[in-house]
Amino acid sequence: MKILSIESSCDETAAAVVEDGRTVLSSVIATQIDEHKLYGGVVPEIASRRHCENITGVIKEALDKAGAQLSDMDAVAVTNAPGLIGALLVGVSFAKGLAMSAGLPLVPVHHIKGHIAANYITHKELEPPYLCLVVSGGHTHIVKVESYTELETVGKTVDDAAGEAFDKAARALGFPYPGGVYIDRAAKQGDPSKYKLPIPNTQNPYDFSFSGLKTAVINLIHNARQKGEEVDVNSLAACFQQTAVTMLKNKFIAAANDLGYKKIALAGGVAANSALRSALAQAADENGMSFYVPELSLCTDNAAMIGCQGYYEYLAGNTADMSLNAFATKKLHML
Ligand code: KG4
Numbered sequence: 001m002k003i004l005s006i007e008s009s010c011d012e013t014a015a016a017v018v019e020d021g022r023t024v025l026s027s028v029i030a031t032q033i034d035e036h037k038l039y040g041g042v043v044p045e046i047a048s049r050r051h052c053e054n055i056t057g058v059i060k061e062a063l064d065k066a067g068a069q070l071s072d073m074d075a076v077a078v079t080n081a082p083g084l085i086g087a088l089l090v091g092v093s094f095a096k097g098l099a100m101s102a103g104l105p106l107v108p109v110h111h112i113k114g115h116i117a118a119n120y121i122t123h124k125e126l127e128p129p130y131l132c133l134v135v136s137g138g139h140t141h142i143v144k145v146e147s148y149t150e151l152e153t154v155g156k157t158v159d160d161a162a163g164e165a166f167d168k169a170a171r172a173l174g175f176p177y178p179g180g181v182y183i184d185r186a187a188k189q190g191d192p193s194k195y196k197l198p199i200p201n202t203q204n205p206y207d208f209s210f211s212g213l214k215t216a217v218i219n220l221i222h223n224a225r226q227k228g229e230e231v232d233v234n235s236l237a238a239c240f241q242q243t244a245v246t247m248l249k250n251k252f253i254a255a256a257n258d259l260g261y262k263k264i265a266l267a268g269g270v271a272a273n274s275a276l277r278s279a280l281a282q283a284a285d286e287n288g289m290s291f292y293v294p295e296l297s298l299c300t301d302n303a304a305m306i307g308c309q310g311y312y313e314y315l316a317g318n319t320a321d322m323s324l325n326a327f328a329t330k331k332l333h334m335l
Pocket residue numbers: 010115135136137138139162163164166167178179180181184268269270271272273274299300301
């Protein structure tokens with residue numbers, strides 16, 4: 001079964017052709033990052049307009065690269081939640097038009113379920129159930145993946161998402177948007193014990209909190225500037241990253257142990273972080289767990305992951321009619 005999938009929830013216009021959920025025949029991404037960089041973050045109206053301009057070309061390229069035409073597809077899958085509403089609406093409207101014109105089933109996909117599904121593309125043997133840590137620009141969740149389509153959140157951030165914290169700390173350190181990858185690189189040259197940063201507590205042991213950590217980085221930089229002292233950017237990046245990774249790892253591994261999971265996975269844009277990948281691989285090893293993480297290119301936003309999840313949603317009968325809408329927020333367990 002071939003699915004044409006579309007992703008437009010934030011600042012990437014993406015389309016892919018995915019066969020039987022796990023084989024990517026093509027995956028095309030038009031990123032808008034360079035334009036949003038000028039403003040230090042995503043400007044929603046600009047994102048919507050760029051999606052509108054790029055979507056036709058991106059979809060055509062995805063079909064061409066797969067050596068296919070719309071008439072060869074068996075369904076159209078599209079991210080319809082959560083994300084920037086004006087951005088999502090471009091993908092959803094386009095997908096509806098395609099599905100209607102070609103008489104194809106329309107499959108709505110939850111963006112976070114898509115991020116988790118990226119693991120199925122990299123690890124052909126992976127099957128639910130397992131426990132997944134989802135860390136993206138907008139989400140930080142510990143999720144029980146009970147089946148391909150039934151997921152339950154057991155912990156989440158009470159304030160900033162992990163990626164948001166990386167991006168805000170990076171901005172304070174003078175790096176461009178999105179700063180997660182710059183922190184990752186700078187940290188490799190720094191001393192992670194040079195500065196002391198707080199690990200915030202939360203009421204629910206599986207919840208996360210990042211705003212105190214982010215503020216501590218910002219305050220440290222301001223205080224140093226006021227005293228005319230130099231900040232060792234690489235070391236502060238290393239300290240921030242180590243603190244964030246330690247919090248994510250400790251809570252996730254504790255949840256996996258408490259809930260009896262021997263299979264754990266990582267997903268979302270921050271899953272590209274080298275320190276987080278190796279910390280979780282090591283912790284899994286120490287705890288006798290098997291660990292799964294998507295290849296780097298599938299961690300950040302792409303449409304291949306939407307085509308993968310779309311396949312399992314289709315098999316579960318979760319298709320939509322032509323009244324499908326987009327939603328800025330949506331709980332993971334809702335269809
Ligand atoms: O999943 P994603 O592409 O978009 C959302 O759904 O939000 O995640 C983007 C986030 C950004 O915050 C970005 O800084 C972060 O992922 N990110 C990283 C790295 N690569 C991307 N954070 C830390 N280290 C990285 N190597």
